[in-house]
Amino acid sequence: MKTLNSNGQLLGIVSVFALFIISNGQTSNTSNQMIRAVNLGGWLVVEGWMKPSLFDSIPNKDFLDGTALQLKSKTIGKYLVAELGGGSIIAANRTSASNWETFRLWRINETSFNIRVFNQQFLGLDSTGIKLVAVSNDSQKSGVFQIIRKSDDPTRVRIKGPNGYFLQAKTQDLVTADSKGDGQWGGGDPSVFEMTIVRILQGEYQVTNGYGPLKAPQVMKDHWSTFIVENDFNFTATSGLNAVRIPVGWWTAYDATPPKPYVGGSLQYLDKAFLWAKKYNIKVILDLHAVPGSQNGYEHSGTRDGSIEWGQTNETLQETVRVIEFFTARYVNSSSLYAVELINEPLASGVPLSILTKYYEAGYNAVRKYAPSVFVVLSNRIGANDSKELFPVASGGTNVVIDVHYYNLFSDIFNNMTVEQNINFIQTNRSNELQTITTSNGPLTFVGEWVAEWLVRGATKEDYQRFSKAQQDVYGRASFGWAYWSLKNVNNAWSMDWMIKNGYIKL
Incomplete structure (x- = not known):
């Protein structure tokens, strides 16, 4: 596996774009502004369900990696x-x-x-x-x-x-x-x-390896340059949002020649995102969504075949820390960098708490090496029994945030819920869960992913509005804030852009 060899190499790569990204002064986050954000999912880390057309021209496209x-x-x-x-x-x-x-x-x-x-x-x-x-x-x-x-x-x-x-x-x-x-x-x-x-998996590995080294670079460039554009940051700012959470993959730190089959170029668009964020006064939560070896086996983790191999060797942990260090060093002088999320959705059944704790301590130190005050976000494990299991590691640092994701989906308990039952679940169950982890002397809390989608059939526009409002009311009590998943999606309810423009979500 290709690695970044030294801090000197890291800083050497940083210097190439230094004038391009640096603004005056180091980021200072001595006080927390309540975050109302949207995720830029499916952009720099591909998820096929969000944009199926990206896979249309792959020959034998149902025989991708991980099928x-x-x-x-x-x-x-x-x-x-x-x-x-x-x-x-x-x-x-x-x-x-x-x-x-x-x-x-x-x-x-x-x-x-x-x-x-x-x-x-x-x-x-x-x-x-x-x-x-x-x-x-x-x-x-x-x-x-x-x-x-x-x-x-x-x-x-x-x-x-x-x-x-x-x-x-x-x-x-x-x-x-x-x-x-x-x-x-x-x-x-x-x-x-x-x-x-x-x-069938449809992630970054599948699309780049599916098209192959001759076609994939152009396919990905076309995707990056059109899926999220400057005007999306303007729309975010004028819609009442103040931040974006940007999922990135570990391979972006190795631009312009990432390990195969990934292709170079995504780092240029991440640079653009920081410039656009500065222009429209939008804060950036940089989220390491995909790590070497995959932390959950899902396509959004960059997995090749659904296996969870991250953390099984020290090499994957050390490489992930180097990636965090690279991103922090690159963007620390951008006035928009507000938080760095060390990993997204590690799966409890595949990632032991002891391994995750070891990584979080090292990742926190890597961020603090360059950025004394940006927020460091720790994602809760999917399927963990104890929602406060990260409190011990979080208590050792400053400006630490716990990220939880709340969906009224992906569980049989939501299959037959009515509109009122879904809303009541938000106002009672989710409210209680969030209250449990939002303590006066503990880490800040962040609902890093939620969506106004459910399993209710035949719901009206007013139903969606009420469901969205209930979530905003409850998740607005998180001490760090919330982020909708996501800005763009072919599925309307999953697209905040569509939901706002069509009056389904009011901020």
Whole structure:
């Protein structure tokens, strides 16, 4: 993994754009102004659901990095499985499919892939060169597979192994790569599998690797230059908002030549954002949304295949601290830099509190090395049982903020709620949750993401207005402030730009 080697290199890169970004005097945040912000999500960290058209021209676009497949043998009628989740043979003996029966793609080109199993090993062939196993943790040594679909039925596939022959399920316990793959596509051919796609990821890794090194640079430049523009900062300022939260990826710190498949150029647009923020008197919360190895497995974390590998080695922690240091050093003299968020939404089931605490302490010190008074934001873990678990690490610093995200979505409890029940949930449950962590002697609190979207069908414009107002009233009690997700989105309720312009949200 490419790294920044030293503080000297960091500052050398900073100096290239120094005159471009520096304003008079260092940021001073001795007092907290109540933040009413909007997230610039989907801009410098891609999320396909926010702008699906960005992926439209990728060849074989449902076979991106991280696409999860389940394969059933047409002759045996059972699913392929990585026995023990990996480290052993591949069999065809499962009547139903779950984690061990799910295979994740690492895209090499539109038809060639490395294929990863549950315990992170890759498909390959054993010492005989024929039998299918999953024992190697090295994608470069495991072998390349090709997936060929039936022309008139894309759910039926053949898979060519690294030896040039096709996989076939000879028995429930014997899957080999020794078929010519020239038979009929019917149920009597053991080289034919029924494929089910159970997940497609559409993040930064997927879009850049999907288009490849020749096309991706122009595609991303077109996206950066049109998705968020200067007038969006003017609109933010004139709409009653005073800040933006800008999600960024770790690779932006390595501009202009970030590690593949990421492409250079995003740092120039982050520089522009700071210039626009200064021009329209908008504060910036710089949010490290994606870190090396992914902190939650979601596409917005820059993950390749949904795995959570951040924090499993000191290297990923140290590199993330260097990224924080780079961004802080670059923008500390911008009058708009108001806060640095060290990481976004680490997942409790994948990131132990001890690891996160270690990183937060190091990240806080990295910010303070350059910026004595900007706010340092610590994101709560998704799924953590204790909403105050970060208080011990937060208590050791100054101008520390705890970030919580509140959505009336993503949980079965919201499935059948009415309009009134949703509003009541905000006014009672969310209010109580926020009150619990907003203490007079504790860290400041920040509702860093919320949205006026829900699972209510047939809601009227007035319903949305009331729902939005209830959230503004409650989240306005957070001692640092709130930020809507997000400014732009093809889904109207998720777009604050659309919601304000069409009267659904009133500030």
